[in-house]
Amino acid sequence: MPSWDNTPSGTMTAAALSLPGAQPPSKCFTIENYYPKPTLPSQKWVLIKVKAAGLNRAELRGRNGDQPAPPEFGMFVDEFHPDPPKVLGEEFVGIVEEAGSETKFGKGDMCTGFIYGGGKAFDGAYAEYVICPAQRCFRLPETSLSWDVLGAITMSMWTAYGSLFEAAQLAKGATALIHGATSSVGVWAVLLARDHGCTVIATTRKKDKVAKLKSIGADHVVLEDELKEQLKRLAPKGVDCLLELAGPDTIQTLALPNLAKYGSVVVTGVLTKQWSMKDFTPALIPPTRKMTFYSLEPGQEDIEGVESVIADVISRVESGTFRSEMFLDKTFPLERIGEAHGYMEENKAIGKVVVTVP
Incomplete structure (x- = not known):
């Protein structure tokens, strides 16, 4: 049994990868409104209500059906498998829905997650909810920035x-x-x-x-x-x-x-x-x-360092030192995930492409 295994409870909206490799990219995804909602695999995990997810090149490869390399699984390298999961997405910003007792998080915390294995080893962030191991989840400071701007910053x-x-x-x-x-x-x-x-x-x-x-x-x-x-x-x-x-x-x-x-x-x-x-x-x-x-690996990261750097950069975005138009190229709603993939794959972006989740 994989370390991230869980028994779903309830349903959620998700952009499911239903036809890898299809063209145009919109044909690869199906918006499912009754997709199984995950639960905590253990008390060392966090369940997050996703607000925005940044796109990554690895997700384009997953959508195309390209086989990933074992290093892309990060902390889940021992659970490597060549096929993509049903839901892609390796990073997110959102709000903690449920936190395991062995984590530092509480319900309602604003957070971000760098789940490199997520979207490969297990379902990722193109969904209303996502699970994340606590060591890959980081608190966000109180901020007035919108979720799509935050999604273009963190990972x-x-x-x-x-x-x-x-x-x-x-x-x-x-x-x-x-x-x-x-x-x-x-x-x-x-x-x-x-x-x-x-x-x-x-x-x-x-x-x-x-x-x-x-x-x-x-x-x-x-x-x-x-x-x-x-x-x-x-x-x-x-x-x-x-x-x-x-x-x-x-x-x-x-x-x-x-x-x-x-x-x-x-x-x-x-x-x-x-x-x-x-x-x-x-x-x-x-x-x-x-x-x-360079990659953020378990046992090597300084979690407090990550959070303090993110907080500092967010404050500099708020002050105008780093303006959102510098790093956020375009935002799409989740139901247009295929269009977002096509836009990124055509190399139109300069900076981050983000999808927002209802």
């Missing part, structure tokens, strides 16, 4: 923050290259690195996205096909941090040759769907350079 922002400041230990005044900057994590990386006093080089494949990246704070925006040539001019001694959001298959040709002494490449995204590097050996890593992968 993408923390992924960018952890990659830059936990993994790369990015220092003030350093130079950061954000490879794949128009993704939601990429946009937050630009905002956070620039706010930290760093020089930011952002990349994109599309000319029509250059102006937006500059408007949110990128010092330089470079088109993908001009990147190698432009880096020689912009960072002749290399960059201090290269945040790789496209995939590890670019590391040997792009990242490692362009790192400054003591620089770091942090792999966070796999937009290319490639999880491995061909013919790689550690001997290819230049001396005094570092290569790492």
Whole structure:
């Protein structure tokens, strides 16, 4: 029996994945108004009334029927299976409906959850209710921000923050290259690195996205096909941090040759769907350079640190330091989840795409 198993009680509204791989994306989903409502698998879990769910590339792959890689299951890697669950969705913001006695939460708490395994190992957040292990659930501060704005902040922002400041230990005044900057994590990386006093080089494949990246704070925006040539001019001694959001298959040709002494490449995204590097050996890593992968894993996270960073960023959004139009691209209601997937899959977004749940 899997660790997340539970006996449903009652019903709820959910966007069920009924026909993976169908086109257009709207044909993949069926809005079910009597979908089984989950219960707590144990007293270490939380049941949340979902208010908004941010979309992730992994969910597009799940909808298409692409087989996930075991690392995508996170803390549920031992329960890996190749087929997608009935309900996708790896992150949410919402209100605690029921909290296990072994958690720190109480009914009515505003919270967010980073359930990387959710939407893979078990039903995710494209639903009225979702279950979440307590160690992946974090309190939100009291705020006047709308649910869709909150949904565009939490997991993408923390992924960018952890990659830059936990993994790369990015220092003030350093130079950061954000490879794949128009993704939601990429946009937050630009905002956070620039706010930290760093020089930011952002990349994109599309000319029509250059102006937006500059408007949110990128010092330089470079088109993908001009990147190698432009880096020689912009960072002749290399960059201090290269945040790789496209995939590890670019590391040997792009990242490692362009790192400054003591620089770091942090792999966070796999937009290319490639999880491995061909013919790689550690001997290819230049001396005094570092290569790492960032993910929030059980036993490694500082929960209080996550919550304090989220609270600080929310306050900065409220004050206008980070404006919602910088990081929230578009909001869709849950019944238009297929349209939201199509919009994201066509690479129209610069920042986060969010669905709101009634």
